[in-house]
Amino acid sequence: MPKKVIIAGGGTGGHVYPAIAIATGLKAKFAEVDVLFVGTEKGLENDLVPKAGFELKKIRVRGFKRKLSLENISTLKEVALGGLQSLALLKKEKPDLVVGTGGYVAGPVVFFASMLKIPTLIHEQNVKPGITNRILSRFVDKVAVSFPDSVKYFPKDKVVVTGNPIRPEIVLTEKSRALKELGVDKEKPLVLSFGGSQGALKLNEAALELIDLIKEDSTFQLLHITGKKNYDDFISKLEYKGINPSGLGHIKVRPYVYEMHYAIAAADLVVSRAGAITIAELTAAGKPAILIPLPTAAGQHQDYNAGFMRKNGAAVIIKDRELSGKKLYDTIRNLLSDRNTLVEMSKASKKLGRPDALERILKEIISLID
Ligand SMILES: CC(=O)N[C@H]1[C@@H](OP(=O)(O)OP(=O)(O)OC[C@H]2O[C@@H](n3ccc(=O)[nH]c3=O)[C@H](O)[C@@H]2O)O[C@H](CO)[C@@H](O)[C@@H]1O
Numbered sequence: 001m002p003k004k005v006i007i008a009g010g011g012t013g014g015h016v017y018p019a020i021a022i023a024t025g026l027k028a029k030f031a032e033v034d035v036l037f038v039g040t041e042k043g044l045e046n047d048l049v050p051k052a053g054f055e056l057k058k059i060r061v062r063g064f065k066r067k068l069s070l071e072n073i074s075t076l077k078e079v080a081l082g083g084l085q086s087l088a089l090l091k092k093e094k095p096d097l098v099v100g101t102g103g104y105v106a107g108p109v110v111f112f113a114s115m116l117k118i119p120t121l122i123h124e125q126n127v128k129p130g131i132t133n134r135i136l137s138r139f140v141d142k143v144a145v146s147f148p149d150s151v152k153y154f155p156k157d158k159v160v161v162t163g164n165p166i167r168p169e170i171v172l173t174e175k176s177r178a179l180k181e182l183g184v185d186k187e188k189p190l191v192l193s194f195g196g197s198q199g200a201l202k203l204n205e206a207a208l209e210l211i212d213l214i215k216e217d218s219t220f221q222l223l224h225i226t227g228k229k230n231y232d233d234f235i236s237k238l239e240y241k242g243i244n245p246s247g248l249g250h251i252k253v254r255p256y257v258y259e260m261h262y263a264i265a266a267a268d269l270v271v272s273r274a275g276a277i278t279i280a281e282l283t284a285a286g287k288p289a290i291l292i293p294l295p296t297a298a299g300q301h302q303d304y305n306a307g308f309m310r311k312n313g314a315a316v317i318i319k320d321r322e323l324s325g326k327k328l329y330d331t332i333r334n335l336l337s338d339r340n341t342l343v344e345m346s347k348a349s350k351k352l353g354r355p356d357a358l359e360r361i362l363k364e365i366i367s368l369i370d
Pocket residue numbers: 012013014015017102125126194195196197198225255256257258259260273274275276277278279281294297298301302305
């Protein structure tokens with residue numbers, strides 16, 4: 001009998017990309033396995049899941065505000081509704097396994113699956129786990145974590161260190177091919193900058209200043225990703241500064257890059273937020289980084305992710321409040337002009353990579369289905 005796996009994960013790329021990596025890995029190994037995604041109406045899953053060739057069912061879930069607020073009363077209604085929808089979906093689909101990769105949607109789907117005695121696995125991407133996964137860990141069968149430092153947060157008998165599953169192309173793409181695909185000059189180093197899957201306004205502000213500093217001439221090239229919703233505003237601000245973005249050969253600005261494996265493979269240095277999947281991709285590809293952890297991330301979890309990279313010599317950190325175009329420019333110039341440090345950082349980064357993470361998670365999944 002063919003098996004059915006439900007993967008619940010959504011909201012941002014950090015939850016959706018690992019879910020897609022798991023689904024694609026499962027299908028590659030067992031073509032007969034049926035994989036169904038559960039997400040919400042608004043998240044990035046609506047764009048990425050159908051593109052990856054999977055079916056997406058949607059339920060209505062919202063997160064609670066961390067502070068006491070009236071809005072939480074209406075959220076409570078949504079949560080109850082989301083619970084009922086999850087239950088109905090699980091009863092209808094009768095999956096053999098439910099995997100949760102985070103985001104609000106994973107909460108009710110994984111919780112009710114465990115109540116229905118369906119085998120469950122959750123995956124935690126960050127060094128410091130979120131509250132939902134900590135609560136869910138009491139009910140699920142397996143907890144896959146991405147860093148040894150996360151083990152202490154979960155029940156000992158359930159937790160296993162697998163790493164963050166990433167798209168295989170991230171490791172498989174040759175730099176020379178990537179440079180060609182992106183149309184960048186192979187003689188000058190390329191700096192890739194982006195603020196996770198949504199883009200980051202603060203990083204965009206710094207990038208605007210940085211572009212102003214390097215527009216005439218530069219020792220490096222820049223590929224800056226603004227995030228889809230910030231792109232038009234970014235371009236208007238560039239034009240206001242008298243800069244025509246399409247007229248700059250050594251600077252490229254994009255709203256979003258679907259083929260991120262080319263951007264990462266081509267880069268000599270990466271500037272980014274400290275999202276867990278970004279870090280997993282950079283380390284798998286052995287890229288040195290300048291990280292600007294998002295200060296408002298729940299429980300400061302990006303500080304922990306970035307701290308892990310710095311502790312191991314793979315990244316330098318700029319604090320969000322200290323970020324400016326000039327600071328970014330100086331930090332980039334210093335690193336690019338110090339070849340030895342850059343090589344050491346690349347090696348350190350590569351050492352932290354876990355290219356076998358997907359295989360490890362698949363092994364856990366298979367043992368739960370069997
Ligand atoms: C604001 C917030 O709470 N962010 C969280 C979210 O981050 P976010 O969704 O930003 O996730 P990550 O930084 O972990 O991953 C971003 C993903 O988007 C991809 N990408 C990005 C830009 C682009 O143009 N194309 C593209 O494909 C990257 O290659 C990567 O695969 O989930 C992560 C994993 O739980 C957390 O660590 C982050 O703290």
